[in-house]
Amino acid sequence: MSGRRMALNRLRERLPVDAAALDRFVARHGSPIIEGERATFLFRGDADAVSVRHRVVGLPDPLEMRRLDGTDLWAASTVLPEGSRVEYQLELRRGEHHERFNDPLNPRVAHSPVGSSSVCAAVGYEVPDWVRPDPEARPGELVEQVLRSKALRRDQPVHLYLPARFHRAKRYPLLVVHDGTDYLGYAAMKTVLDNLIHRLDVAPLVAAFVPPRDRLKEYPNHAPHARFVARELVPRISEQLPLVDTPEGRCLMGSSFGGIASLSTAVRYPGLFGSLLLQSASLVFTDIGTEHGGGPYFDPVVKFVNRYRARPSAPVERIYMSCGTYEPLITPNRSMVPVFREAGMTVRFTEARDGHNWENWRDRLRDGLSWVYPGPQKFVYE
The missing domain is CATH 2.60.40.10 (Immunoglobulins)
Structure with a gap:
């Protein structure tokens, strides 16, 4: 003092x-x-x-x-x-x-x-101004749909975000968001998208907010979930809306187990997505032995990450990663950065003095989204 x-x-x-x-x-x-x-x-x-x-x-x-x-x-x-x-x-x-x-x-x-x-x-932390409603930002639209999924054997709800001034004569990049309703409810992501698109920090995009039914089962390298995203969700949205039909126009994102779902889906369907946005991803692995300390729900996660580390691949071109320095996952996240880079992918990794929580992930959205889909017009085609 x-x-x-x-x-x-x-x-x-x-x-x-x-x-x-x-x-x-x-x-x-x-x-x-x-x-x-x-x-x-x-x-x-x-x-x-x-x-x-x-x-x-x-x-x-x-x-x-x-x-x-x-x-x-x-x-x-x-x-x-x-x-x-x-x-x-x-x-x-x-x-x-x-x-x-x-x-x-x-x-x-x-x-x-x-x-x-x-x-x-602490001193120096401020809630970003772009997470609060901006009266000057024209709001996008959330459209709720229910897709019948053969892969998941159930009806799957999806909230589609359409940016302000959406026009079918243009083409838009697609962002698929795991734990979608949680991102909307706890990370203010619709408000964030409205503001960042309005401020030209992020290109106008379509986002599919997808909630899980049982995330501890469906997210750690689950073949039916990956098949739903790659073979059902993306094609159906592409039929409905004018999307950029190249890998660079498709991004998967998620936090914690949702980060594992994003990475494992991309690994199962390499080349479909151009980028990943991973926040505090549960990239737990064991170099020696079998004890990882995460409990039985982490067993399939560790099995997947161990296998990936043994034979790294480049299913996408670019990965944005963020993690809190105050969470146990900071060590495995740091450790995976050189693995991803040596596999041939471009990686941007950021850390924050925060923990494993939704406001940490919210506060990193501008940095991540503006790196994946930079504004104002890069991914919008007439």
């Missing part, structure tokens, strides 16, 4: 203090208190123990909070480098009772399919 005392230390020097003073301190500072690279988490209440729970590699989990003498105020401090963004919850113990919840002193919350978490934003 360049010689300036931390707020919590100043409070300690005033102890003992009454409840009204604590009320004023908490109302003024909230939680967490960000002072340079120091983040201080606070909680007020009666408890036997309180801790900060998170998924930041390298940071103790749980991060134990300590109660200030003579008060009901609990605190824990840690270092968060500039630009960091961390999702967390608090865990409280009273006797044998344990409870986890979002930080009641922090209004900033992130959502995901498994619930919500509080957000700690």
Whole structure:
């Protein structure tokens, strides 16, 4: 803090203090208190123990909070480098009772399919302005369809995104998005596309947002899923809409297991897609032995990645990869970059001080999409 005392230390020097003073301190500072690279988490209440729970590699989990003498105020401090963004919850113990919840002193919350978490934003992190609705950006259209899939043996819903000023006299690149409804719901991807296309950062494109039924089964190198994408979804959209009919006009994207689904589909159908956009892809492998630490759901993932590493191929021309430095997948993602490059593909790899979560993936969308389909007119043909 360049010689300036931390707020919590100043409070300690005033102890003992009454409840009204604590009320004023908490109302003024909230939680967490960000002072340079120091983040201080606070909680007020009666408890036997309180801790900060998170998924930041390298940071103790749980991060134990300590109660200030003579008060009901609990605190824990840690270092968060500039630009960091961390999702967390608090865990409280009273006797044998344990409870986890979002930080009641922090209004900033992130959502995901498994619930919500509080957000700690360090100095230097800002929510990108292009993730919020822009009144000047003309909105694209979402069209919901249901495709009958022989490969999946079921009806498969798809949300098609058509850009603003869509015109059938033009041709558009195609983006196929795994976990499509989650990208729409938790990464604001329709708003992001509207804004990036309006700002000429990304070429006007058609996007197919495809939700899975059982992603843990269908996404790790699942032949029926790959067949659905390559032999059913892409041809049917191509029949309906004016698309660029070359590999460079087709991109597969996904995060986590969706990244594995994207890569494995491309490997099964080489040359169909020109690029991949992989976010925190679950590229787990074992160089020695069989223990990967991911549990049984990762067995087919590890089998696929091990086999690919043994015989690398270039199913696409270009791969955009992003990953958070605070997630366990950062090591395998870094390790796969030279493998992909040595196979003959162009790779752009970016890291962020964030974790395995939807807002991390949202914040990387401009960088990834503008690299795959740069604006304003490269992939739009009269």
